[in-house]
Amino acid sequence: MSTRIPFLKGHGTENDFVIVPDPENAVELSPAAVAALCDRRAGIGADGVLHVVRSAAHPEARAMAAEAEWFMDYRNADGSVAEMCGNGVRVFARYLQYAGHTTEGDLAIATRGGVKTAHIAKDGDVTVGMGRATLPEGDVTVSVGERNWPARNVNMGNPHAVAFVDDLADAGELLAPPPFSPASAYPDGVNVEFVVDRGPRHVALRVHERGSGETRSCGTGACAVAVVAARRDGADPAATGAPATYTVDLPGGTLVITERPDGEIEMTGPAVIVAEGVIDAKWLETAVG
Numbered sequence: 001m002s003t004r005i006p007f008l009k010g011h012g013t014e015n016d017f018v019i020v021p022d023p024e025n026a027v028e029l030s031p032a033a034v035a036a037l038c039d040r041r042a043g044i045g046a047d048g049v050l051h052v053v054r055s056a057a058h059p060e061a062r063a064m065a066a067e068a069e070w071f072m073d074y075r076n077a078d079g080s081v082a083e084m085c086g087n088g089v090r091v092f093a094r095y096l097q098y099a100g101h102t103t104e105g106d107l108a109i110a111t112r113g114g115v116k117t118a119h120i121a122k123d124g125d126v127t128v129g130m131g132r133a134t135l136p137e138g139d140v141t142v143s144v145g146e147r148n149w150p151a152r153n154v155n156m157g158n159p160h161a162v163a164f165v166d167d168l169a170d171a172g173e174l175l176a177p178p179p180f181s182p183a184s185a186y187p188d189g190v191n192v193e194f195v196v197d198r199g200p201r202h203v204a205l206r207v208h209e210r211g212s213g214e215t216r217s218c219g220t221g222a223c224a225v226a227v228v229a230a231r232r233d234g235a236d237p238a239a240t241g242a243p244a245t246y247t248v249d250l251p252g253g254t255l256v257i258t259e260r261p262d263g264e265i266e267m268t269g270p271a272v273i274v275a276e277g278v279i280d281a282k283w284l285e286t287a288v289g
Contacts, residue, residue, distance in 0.1 A: 014252025031079025076211030086219020113157025
């Protein structure tokens with residue numbers, strides 16, 4: 001491994017990421033290394049790592065290489081692997097533009113949740129095709145302290161539990177994963193969204209992301225919330241034949257989510273590259289221990 005590993009820092013509605021460009025998949029990023037990079041006091045600090053690899057060079061993405069040149073090898077802040085990250089896809093697309101690998105317009109990005117389409121607009125916003133949501137049957141409950149709420153099970157390529165509450169403060173400190181039941185609903189853990197109404201087709205949320213704790217934003221979570229809100233409001237596009245668009249406020253900014261009658265979901269929001277530099281590989285080796 002080189003003694004100096006290039007990196008960038010970026011965020012999408014303050015969901016922030018360490019970006020590690022590694023086209024040939026030559027940098028070994030163990031769970032401990034990812035956790036060290038994401039440490040906000042002893043490392044660079046982030047909600048996760050975007051490992052940028054050519055699809056053809058990664059064993060998990062080779063089958064997608066014909067559709068998407070680049071693979072988003074996403075890791076949570078604790079080093080665990082995640083299927084998808086909506087804000088991460090937008091920042092990933094912005095990085096590819098920043099590095100000269102793409103320009104304004106459309107591109108395809110391989111993820112563990114499948115190939116995602118992105119559109120980089122002239123105004124700087126990035127729209128990502130997030131695919132379709134699935135809503136598994138069965139009652140789910142999430143809890144904070146002695147209180148609990150019914151939640152809707154939604155899968156956006158990763159699992160979500162969406163609960164409407166009276167006040168976002170009801171979510172508590174969100175330092176630990178909110179308990180849920182039944183355990184069989186989410187065998188690998190879950191992202192939990194606590195949601196309040198702000199107005200017609202306008203909601204706000206707080207989220208505990210599996211493996212990262214409370215984050216300033218969650219793109220797949222915003223999509224899951226919009227899907228649940230549309231069905232609650234009688235605006236399910238599959239039933240009405242009309243798209244449903246929701247404005248979703250998160251602690252770090254605002255996303256606009258549209259679900260079309262065919263079930264496809266689009267997410268639009270900002271994506272920013274804020275810095276670039278190098279990681280001292282010797283430090284990383286020492287931090288991993």
